[in-house]
Amino acid sequence: MDLLLIVEKETYRIRERATRDRPRERLLRLGPAVLTDVELLAILLGSGTSGExxxxxxxxxxxxxxxxxxxxRELSLERLQQFKGIGPAKAVILSAALEIGRRLQEDPGGKQVRIRQSRDAFLLLKSRIGHLEHEEFWVICLNSANKVLCTHQLxxxxxxxxxxxxxxxLKKALELQAVALVLAHNHPSGNLKPSRADQQxxxxxxxxxxxxxxxxxxxLILNGEEYYSFADEQLL
Structure with a gap:
């Protein structure tokens, strides 16, 4: 057999194998569950950089x-772009995909979440603000059965x-005809002790x-793993 033909066939097999092993093709053949985190992230990124x-x-x-x-998920768009090869477009795609994952995790399957105790409110909000490096203030609006009408960043x-x-x-509560509220904010420092301003x-x-x-x-005052409840501490 001609040597050139052998080389061409071998090159074709290598290319074919490389294509079959690419994350996108592996997902098409085998489904998403078998892919590693790196492979799933590669699909979201879509392309690499020069030489990568x-x-x-x-x-x-x-x-x-x-x-x-x-x-x-806890990184801001600005922090995501600090990775070499991640520009605004890739950062937006990653942020959107990770937010979808967070919302799916919180999705109660079409049922309204009911706040029965402080931990219920903590679990509802910890993925939103627990690990942020800046402070945010949120309110949970509830109906008469303590079911969540909305979670809103103030x-x-x-x-x-x-x-x-x-x-x-109060404007948000009146718009939704809420009868009860749960206030919440995070402390990026990790210190859960309420300040004088928090109490005021x-x-x-x-x-x-x-x-x-x-x-x-x-x-509630929370970080990623713990929280402080004014109600539990009888400060309301």
Missing amino acids: SSLDLAGRIIQGGRISFKGL SKGGITGTLVDVRLI ITRKVKRAANLMDIRVLDH
Whole structure:
């Protein structure tokens, strides 16, 4: 057999095998469950950089950076773009995909979530704000059966604090005809002890809500793994 033909056939087999082993083709043949985290991330990235495939780029982020999907979800768009090879377009795609995963994790299957205790509220919010590096203030609006009508971000601040407008809290509650509220914010420092400002805003919101027959059931301070409950500590 002609040597050139042998080389061409071998080259074709190598290319064919390489194509079959690419993440996208493996997913088409075998389904998503068999793919590694690196392969799934490579599919989302779509392309790599000059001299680096999407698979290499994904491996550098997950393995080299020692970061999981959970860790990626907690990164801002700006932080995602600090990885070499991740521009605004790739960062937006990753952020959207990870947010879909977070929402699926929280999805109660079409049923309204009921807040029976402080931990229920913590579990509802921890994936949203528990690991953030800046402070955010949220409110959970509830109906008369303590079922969640909405979870709403009220403000976004810096590392040490965020401003809260009581009028915006009540406006949201009245729009939804809520009869009860749970307040929540995170402490990026990890220290769950309420500050004097935390206690003051809790009292201020409670007084204003009482005038409209809306109950403030709790105020949570949380990080990724733990929380502090004003109700549990009998501070309401």
